[in-house]
Each structure stands twice: as C-alpha cells, then as structure tokens.
Amino acid sequence: MTQQNDPYQLRPEEVEEPPTTLLASLKRIGPGIILAASIVGSGELIATTTLGAQVGYTALWVIVLSCFIKPVVQAEMGRYIIASGETGLASFNRVPGPHFKINWVVVAWAVMTLMTLLQIGAMFGGVSQVMNLLIPSVPVWTWVLIFWGITLALLLGGAYERVERLAMIKVGLFTMLTFLAAVLLIRQPQNFSWAQIVDGFKFKLPGEGISTAVAVFGITGVGASELMMYPYWCVEKGYARFAGKRDDSPEWNARARGWIRVMHTDIFVSMIIYTIATVAFYMLGAGILHSMGKVPSAKDMIPTLSNIYTQTLGQWSLWIFYAGAIVTLYGTIFAATAANSRVFADMFRLMGAFKADDYSARKRYRNTFIVLITAIPVGLFLFFDSPVKMVVAGGLAQAMMLPIIGVSTLYLRHRHLPKEIAPSPWVTAFLWFATAVIICLTGYYVINQITK
DSSP states (O other): OOOTTOTTSOOGGGOOOOOOSHHHHHTTOOHHHHHHHHHTTHIIIIIIHHHHHHHGGGGHHHHHHHHHHTHHHHHHHHHHHHHHOOOHHHHHTTSSSSEESEEHHHHHHHHHHHHHHHHHHHHHHHHHHHHHHHSTTSOHHHHHHHHHHHHHHHHTTOOHHHHHHHHHHHHHHHHHHHHHHHHHHTTOTTTOOHHHHHHTTSOOOOGGGHHHHHHHHHHTTTOHHHHHHHHHHHHHHTHHHHHOSOOOOHHHHHHHHHHHHHHHHHHHHHHHHHHHHHHHHHHHIIIIIHHHTOOOOTTTHHHHHTHHHHTTTOGGGHHHHHHHHHHHHHHHHHHHHHHHHHHHHHHHHHTTSSOTTOHHHHHHHHHHHHHHHHHHHHHHHHHHOOHHHHHHHHHHHHHHHHHHHHHHHHHHHHHTSOGGGOOOHHHHHHHHHHHHHHHHHHHHHHHHHHTO
16 A cells, blocks of 8 residues: 655645746755766865866867756756656666666666765765864874764655755855855966866867766766756655646646656755856866876875865865765765765665555665665775876766666657657757767777777
C-alpha cells in the first residue's frame, strides 16, 4: 500500500496548478540550488583553479562552454521526468542494449559514481587539511573521521527540506566572496588583462593540461553526476507530483508545461550561480597562481589555493578562505552524498530489492548507502592522500559518462516523450549540438591519450 509521505508516488490529491509569474516561480525553485551546492565544490575550488594555475587563461573557453552547454541536457532530462513520473535511472533503463534487470547505462552510472568517490575522498581530505592548519594538534586523518561522523549525523534520515536549506546557506556564503576576489583581480594589471581573456576564447586545448581540462569539463557546470542527481531532486521537490499522472488531457498538458517552466527557471538560476563561481575560480587560478608559478599538489593544496584570496583581498582574508574552503568542500560532500544515496537505492529498487511503493524500504537502502558511500571515500583518501589527483580521476570518469547521458537523453526525447509537451525544434537542435560537442571533446581526449 502506498505510503502518504512517499515523494516518489503520484497522488491525485497532490496535483497543483503551476505558478504563472516569475516571482511565484522563483519561490518554487530548489533542486537547482542543491545541485549548485554540489557543483561549487571540488571541481571549482580544486580542479578548475588547478587548471588555471597550469595553463593560465588559455582554457577559459572550456569553463564557459562546460557551464552553458550541459543545462540543455539537464532540462530535457527534467522534462521527461515531469512527463513520465519516473525516476532518472528508471528512464535510462529504457535505453536499448545489454540488459539484465538493469541495463548498461545504469551499470555505467554505477561504475562512474564509484570512481567519483575519489572526488568525495579528496573533499574529505581538503576540508580536513584546512582544519589541521587551524588546529595543528589534531592530525588530518582524525579530522577526516570527525567529518565522516558529522555527515552521518546530518544525513541519516534527512528529508529533502533539510538538504535544500543547508544547500542554500552553502551556495551563498562562498560564491559571493570568490566573485569579489575575481573582481579585484581585474584591477591588478600584473595578473590580468582583457587581451588574456580574449586569448582564452581562441578554442585551443592546452597540451600539457589536457587531462585536467577534460576532467574540468566533466566536473564543472552540471557534471555527469549532477545530471543524474537532478531528476531525483525534481521528484522530491514535487514537480512531477504537482503535474499529476499523465492522462493526455488538455489540463494535464497545461500543468506539465507550467511545471516544466518552473523547472527551467530553477535550472537558469542555478546556472548563473555556478557559472559566476566557476569562472571566478578559474580566473583566480589563471591570474594569481599561474603568475606565481604555483600549482596545487598533494601536501600543499590548501596553502597554495589560499593565495587566490590573500593576493587579491589581502592577508587578512586567509581565515575567510579557510572558512570558505570548509563550507565549499564540506557542502559538496553533503549534497553529493544525499543525492547519490538516493540514486543507488533506486538502482536496487530496479534490481528487485523492494517495490516502487515501499518508501520505508527505499529509506532503509538510502541510509545504508549513506554509510557506504562516505566510508569508501574516507578510506580512499587515507590510502591515496592526494586530493588533486583524486579530483582529476573522478572528473575524467564523469567526462567519459557525459556522452552516454547525452545519447540516452536524445533517445528518450525522440522515442518516449509525449509529443504534446515536446520541446521546440530549436531546443531539440541544441540538444543534438550539445551532445555532439560532448562526444567530440571526450573523443579528442581518448585519441590524445592513445596516440601519446
């Protein structure tokens, strides 16, 4: 019997007309903010800044392209979720190909996510390194275990609303200060010029930083992990429930299109937030660290990265950087774990572990995965002890998954999406273009590695 507090079930009593004004729509956003909290983390603070430190402004176009091109895939995934009421993995489980309970796309997601646990491990390490700088008497490995305990306490049993509130706090705290540091960078001619910005849009791929560049493309903006997370936050926010079960009536079509517009607002707002943060981090890495000849490495990652604040805002900002780094890295651990635990639970549901309407079982599996997918990263960091390399490895795994997600979304768009709420031809064309760019960049990296 369906449980009334189950956000994954479509119930007639929860059908709701969509807001009709921009202000009212802004009051109903949320999934994108959680996504922004996950996005503005290791990819931006570590990988993006490291790429800037390695190659200067040359790869700025990669950053901007990454932020602007992938939201169309995200939006079309969300459109399908609202139309079908399915979860993200359930929709991709429809894609043709090798299939045994779950298909090859779902398996590829699971493999990628296990690889991205390296990134989560790097964030546990990064935030613990900061705390070790603040309180040297407590070793890094002890801080790692402390943050693991905090994560379990916050997430076990936590519902959508808790995740959304904490994500909003995290997104606001560090993004604006980093943007301010980037604005001050523009006033430093020794570290910045508009000619360098123009050079950054000449569509050149830096040879010595190609692995990092592709990893950054995979991580920044909406990465492969976030693309798979977003449908679940849309479900738990209620966009599909508010539209109601598809009946092909004019009323349902109007409701579905209305909630799709709200989702588009949610995606647009989050895109602006993470694009500002991502470009700011890259510019600071290119302008400050590259000029100083400093590239973050395993043991001096946080002290090196702190220069992006101290060289722009002043030495007084070191402590603010430490606080911001803690909020940024830990916030991503929190948001990513909250999402991945939900997706893994849903994968086991698809494999027959429990029924779709058994929300108690879904929560039990979710909590089990919260423990597992935080314990594994903690162990990985204690073993590898190299946050930068861990982030790059996880980013490359995400980059390899992006073409699969793009092609799968195209399949759902053309074979399963109701024609009544299909996107306009230009949106469909952009979806094809975005998928082609993703395939080309990933293919370039693979060929580059093979021919070395």
